[in-house]
Structures are given as C-alpha cells and as structure tokens.
Amino acid sequence: MRLATWNVNSIRARKERVLAWMAAHRPDVLCIQEIKVTEEAFPSADFAAFGYRVVVAGQRTYNGVAILSRIACQDVVRRFDDGEDEAEARFLAATVGQVRIVCVYVPNGQAIGSEKFSYKLAWVRRLRRYLERHHTPQDLLALCGDFNVAPEPRDVHDPNAWADTVLFHPEARAVFHELCAWGLLDTVRLHHQESGLYSWWDYRQLAFPKNHGLRIDHILVTAPLAARCTTAEIDRNARKGQGASDHAPVIAEFAL
DNA sequence: ATGGTTGCTTAGCAA
Numbered sequence: 592m593r594l595a596t597w598n599v600n601s602i603r604a605r606k607e608r609v610l611a612w613m614a615a616h617r618p619d620v621l622c623i624q625e626i627k628v629t630e631e632a633f634p635s636a637d638f639a640a641f642g643y644r645v646v647v648a649g650q651r652t653y654n655g656v657a658i659l660s661r662i663a664c665q666d667v668v669r670r671f672d673d674g675e676d677e678a679e680a681r682f683l684a685a686t687v688g689q690v691r692i693v694c695v696y697v698p699n700g701q702a703i704g705s706e707k708f709s710y711k712l713a714w715v716r717r718l719r720r721y722l723e724r725h726h727t728p729q730d731l732l733a734l735c736g737d738f739n740v741a742p743e744p745r746d747v748h749d750p751n752a753w754a755d756t757v758l759f760h761p762e763a764r765a766v767f768h769e770l771c772a773w774g775l776l777d778t779v780r781l782h783h784q785e786s787g788l789y790s791w792w793d794y795r796q797l798a799f800p801k802n803h804g805l806r807i808d809h810i811l812v813t814a815p816l817a818a819r820c821t822t823a824e825i826d827r828n829a830r831k832g833q834g835a836s837d838h839a840p841v842i843a844e845f846a847l
Numbered sequence: 848a849t850g851g852t853t854g855c856t857t858a859g860c861a862a
Contacts, residue, residue: 600853601853603854625854627854627855652854652855652861653861699862701861701862707861739862794851794862795850795851795852796852798852837852837853837862
C-alpha cells in the first residue's frame with residue numbers, strides 16, 4: 592500500500608497539479624489538507640474520473656481535509672465527538688482495506704501566547720484522547736497530515752530562529768511528542784536520519800530555493816504498521832515551480 | 848523592526 596499526505600493549500604487552485612502528481616505516483620491513499628471548500632464544492636468528479644473515491648470533511652474558505660482512495664473507504668468519521676467545539680473541519684478518519692486512516696490539519700496557532708496557540712495545543716491533546724477512546728497502539732493505524740509542528744532541531748533549517756514560533760515552540764513540540772507517545776512512529780525517521788528534510792517552505796523570501804524549510808507534515812503509524820513500512824520519502828519536486836503548494840507531499844509504502 | 852507571498856474573498860485575514 593502506498594500512502595501519501597499533502598497540504599495542497601486550496602484544492603480548487605491545485606486540482607490540476609494534484610491530479611498530475613497522482614498520475615505520476617499512483618498512491619493507493621492520499622490524505623489532503625487545507626482544501627478550503629465545502630464537501631459540495633469539492634471537485635469529486637475529476638478525481639472519480641481518475642479512479643479515486645473521495646471522502647471530505649469540508650469548510651468554506653479555511654481548513655478542510657479529504658481522503659482520496661483507490662478502493663472505497665468505510666466507517667467515515669468527521670468529528671472528535673468529545674463535547675468540545677467542532678466548528679473547524681480539521682479531522683477525518685476512514686478505513687481503507689485493513690488500515691485505519693486518520694487525516695488531520697492541526698491548527699497553525701498563529702502566534703505564541705495567542706488564543707489560537709492555546710487552541711492548537713488543546714486540539715492536539717484532543718486528538719490523542721480520540722485515539723485513546725477509539726483505538727489501541729496494536730491497531731493498523733496511520734495518522735497523516737499537516738501537524739504544524741517540527742518535532743526536532745534536525746527538522747528545522749535554523750532551529751534557534753524558529754524556537755519562538757508556533758511551528759517549533761517547546762510547548763508545540765511537547766504536545767506533539769505526547770501524541771506520539773500514545774504509540775506512533777514517524778515513518779520518514781524510520782528510514783532517514785539526516786537533517787535538511789523539509790515538507791514546508793514559506794512562499795516568501797525565496798525560502799524554497801534556499802531550502803529554508805521545516806518538516807511539519809508527517810505520516811505517523813502504530814508499531815504493527817511501522818514493521819511493514821518499506822519506504823518513506825518527502826517529494827520536494829512537487830514544491831518546485833509556479834503554482835506549487837507551499838507544502839510537499841510525504842509518501843510511505845507498506846508491505847500489505 | 849519590517850516585509851516578503853499566496854489564496855479566498857473582495858480589504859483583510861490566515862498561513
């Protein structure tokens with residue numbers, strides 16, 4: 592099984608690029624984030640014509656996530672159902688074959704000390720509690736998406752400069768590591784140990800050509816799935832050229 | 848210290 596995740600930064604702006612990328616890489620499952628459309632406005636027919644089913648947790652203007660899969664998804668869930676606010680479409684879970692796929696767009700947090708940063712930290716804690724309620728670390732489960740957190744210094748081009756920002760603040764890293772401590776492994780780090788592997792580069796200041804990036808998009812898997820993970824890569828080629836998303840896709844393969 | 852870019856929506860917000 593080939594599984595990918597990609598923050599596409601608007602599916603309407605990126606549709607042709609996403610379709611071309613899928614044609615080249617043929618993922619069995621592609622989780623996408625920041626689709627910025629409602630379910631009704633998602634261009635599902637274009638992906639159906641391409642051989643993919645689409646399930647959407649949509650929202651107008653902001654946020655929104657979807658799972659595209661070659662075989663039909665089952666048991667689709669769009670909410671934490673934990674009694675807290677669910678106004679923002681950031682969570683989608685579905686079963687594809689033997690694997691439970693969870694697609695997330697973690698809040699960015701905007702600025703340290705802001706309400707949005709508190710919301711981000713709380714949201715990641717809610718995600719961990721969702722996993723605790725519905726799954727065990729023995730499940731075949733993949734948690735994919737834009738986590739808006741670079742886990743370690745080697746995941747940031749200039750860790751000192753980014754330490755006071757929402758993407759690499761100690762508190763953001765701490766909730767991310769608490770999430771992983773439930774029983775998740777970082778697929779890219781199963782296969783690659785070097786620094787300089789990034790999945791996001793700011794549109795500004797020539798960040799991409801200078802490789803001033805951060806690794807904030809992840810495919811996290813439970814131990815039984817990690818044992819079957821044969822490769823995991825970031826496709827930085829997808830970030831190149833005019834009309835690219837500011838994120839690159841992450842792709843992992845599993846012997847399933 | 849500020850601004851730099853992109854997308855959505857239509858001047859300003861979010862990232």
